[in-house]
Amino acid sequence: MGAGHGHRLFFHGHSVVHRAPAHLKVLALVGFMLVVVALPRQAYVAHGAAALVLLAVIAVSRVPLRYLAPRMVIEVPFAVFAVLMPFVSHGPRTEVLGVAVSEPGLVAGAALLMKGTIGVLASLTFAATTEADDLLRGLQRLRVPDLLVQIMGFMIRYLDVVTGEMRRMVVAMRSRGCEPRSPRHWPVLARSLGALFIRSYERGERVHHAMLSRGYTGRLP
Amino acid sequence: MIPVLDVRGLAFAYPDGHQALYGVDLHVHAGERVALLGPNGAGKTTLVLHLNGILSGGAGSVTVSGLPVVTDNLAEVRRRVGIVFQDPDDQLFLGTVRQDVAFGPANLGIKGAALERRVMHALDQVGMADFVDRPPHHLSFGQRRRVAVATVLAMEPEILVLDEPSSNLDPTSRRELADILRGLDVTVLMVTHDLPYALELCPRSVVLSDGVVVADRSTYDVLTDEELMAAHRLELPWGFDPRSIGSLPA
């Protein structure tokens, strides 16, 4: 189950990384993340080594950094937070470029930025080289409870349907002179999100009926 | 002869208290193709959901080839009654056409080569065999409708129930689906607002209105009975005259 060919973060390719069994990739990703999170904050060399390992994997996968970089914007809120930390934290002060900043804040901010960047890049690489379908089968092989895997599969399958429905609702709102971007119309937007939720819920019910009609008993074959 | 579908005195109210069916009687015999007509809100979909026990709990009974639709028989009933829902997006929920068509028979315990044969046979019947490895949500609407029919055919049902099969299809897809349905060797109950389609495909029509059956006759008789048609909000498309086409042999 799943979205089949090419979800949004997928980068088509045939490298070793693409072909590696998904459950191994999941294990590798989780293991790698645990190590990176567990590294002492000031172990800069170790962080550098982890980053190098990651870059090597990316090189082997032939996913261009140009493809991954723009997708890293998801990290921006955390990066902003990390950059603010030296200014808002307490503790002994040091000077950086003539500005007095908190030393523990600086260390913590730098650590957050390093760990965060490595983590996001590793996840993106994983996503870019793994089909949704394979991921789900990999999770199944890792004995993730069936129900969870099914729920993830349905989420992937119906993401397009629900976002499509939302797009159509927004178009219909715009056509009737309501601009969802303007705060004046936010109450309407909130109500339409409620409607979207109910629609999705009812669709879920109809899908369930269709499954029962074909003999579904709680386990995907 | 035992009817494939035998509905007696079926009444049903939704949990919110809205009474949708008030004592419906309906019989469909093997090999028949029957149209279920009626205005919006008549209770057609509600009736369809009773045929394989998705909805239940009201008065009356439903029997499928002699087997009562009760909790203990649901698995067998759902094998015998194949329902194609109105929105193919509700019916196609897996990653590829193959997985979706295999879903029903796999639930019946069919595996391996036999499963593959069923899948390919069902897809052949609707002319979609070339799309077996495509994700369903990348297909056109008409193609999805055909795959939805295949998902049910793969269970080799005794009766095929279609909820508005021609809705949202372009004229060519609509005709192609008619050709497919006519070519199938299976009993059909078809819910539709498309009266010419009913006349073309179904010798017999049942009219449901406000939760009761108000007519059960040849489709030609129904469509040419102006009083009945007007009383139950049924209208022929402009310029369409059943008299110039005539009746299907019953």
Ligand SMILES: Nc1ncnc2c1ncn2[C@@H]1O[C@H](COP(=O)(O)OP(=O)(O)OP(=O)(O)O)[C@@H](O)[C@H]1O
């Ligand atoms: N989930 C529900 N809860 C409460 N009432 C419902 C529900 N679904 C349908 N109804 C009501 O039951 C009645 C019959 O609905 P049903 O969907 O069976 O009609 P229909 O004949 O299929 O109509 P259409 O041609 O529009 O599809 C309607 O009055 C409808 O408002």
Ligand SMILES: [Mg+2]
């Ligand atoms: Mg309906």
